[in-house]
Amino acid sequence: MPADLSGKRIIVTGAATGIGRSTTLRVSASGAKVAAFDVNDADGAATISDANEAGGNARYWHVDVRDETAVAGAVATAETWLGGIDVLIHVAGVLQGAAVELDEFPAEIWDTVLDINLRGSFTISKYVTGIMKKQRSGVIILTASGAGVHGGSSSLAYGSSKGGVHGLALVMESHLEKYGIRVNDVLPGAVDTLLKVTNVVDMHEAGGRKGNLKEKIGALVSPDEISKVYAFLASDDARMVRGSVRTR
Numbered sequence: 001m002p003a004d005l006s007g008k009r010i011i012v013t014g015a016a017t018g019i020g021r022s023t024t025l026r027v028s029a030s031g032a033k034v035a036a037f038d039v040n041d042a043d044g045a046a047t048i049s050d051a052n053e054a055g056g057n058a059r060y061w062h063v064d065v066r067d068e069t070a071v072a073g074a075v076a077t078a079e080t081w082l083g084g085i086d087v088l089i090h091v092a093g094v095l096q097g098a099a100v101e102l103d104e105f106p107a108e109i110w111d112t113v114l115d116i117n118l119r120g121s122f123t124i125s126k127y128v129t130g131i132m133k134k135q136r137s138g139v140i141i142l143t144a145s146g147a148g149v150h151g152g153s154s155s156l157a158y159g160s161s162k163g164g165v166h167g168l169a170l171v172m173e174s175h176l177e178k179y180g181i182r183v184n185d186v187l188p189g190a191v192d193t194l195l196k197v198t199n200v201v202d203m204h205e206a207g208g209r210k211g212n213l214k215e216k217i218g219a220l221v222s223p224d225e226i227s228k229v230y231a232f233l234a235s236d237d238a239r240m241v242r243g244s245v246r247t248r
Helices: 018-029 041-053 068-082 107-135 156-179 194-206 213-218 223-234
Strands: 009-013 033-038 057-062 087-090 138-143 181-187 243-246
Touching: 009 018, 009 068, 009 107, 018 033, 018 041, 018 057, 018 087, 018 223, 033 041, 033 068, 041 057, 057 068, 068 107, 087 107, 087 223, 107 138, 107 156, 107 181, 138 156, 138 223, 156 181, 156 243, 181 223
Parallel strands: 009 033, 009 087, 033 057, 087 138, 138 181, 181 243
Antiparallel strands: none
């Protein structure tokens, strides 16, 4: 049974492509009013067009989650448009530096990945939390990964950043529960997104092209399936769920 999100006011980051796009379309179709954040304006516009053509109510903001001023401004204007914020679904992230050894790992890649994945999670949560505290209610869903949480990663920076996001979610949960704010993090597995497909290709090349590349890509899970998890967590039916949720 699809999640009922009628009347929910939701921000989705990373909404232009992949899991973020699928989640935006799903929560919109489930009755939510959606503010979609991304830096990919062309695909972001396509996501909004598809959501609204299907009968939804969604609007796009260009937001780089590394830019605190931009995040603060976008959250404030989104709150006004939405009429409040019930749910943050934070999906925006990058994976760079696959198969690069530690002693050769570029500091600039490390900084970029940590800034987007970990600092971005902190920054968007910071400004959404201020609104939810006034409301005395809300749901914040961050996106971690199995990488850096219960296993390794092809990228030192990615695994470290996602381990940090997982830790941030755990700490936020204990800090925000008293304000009626529920915090969860989702640990998606191998999902058919541009980010993951690029990673699979990079690792295939780094591994000497062993195995069948098409089969490796074909084994990835559809982001539409993962979006069901986010939609459920955004709903009132998930009010008893605590902590992390792993997916394939």
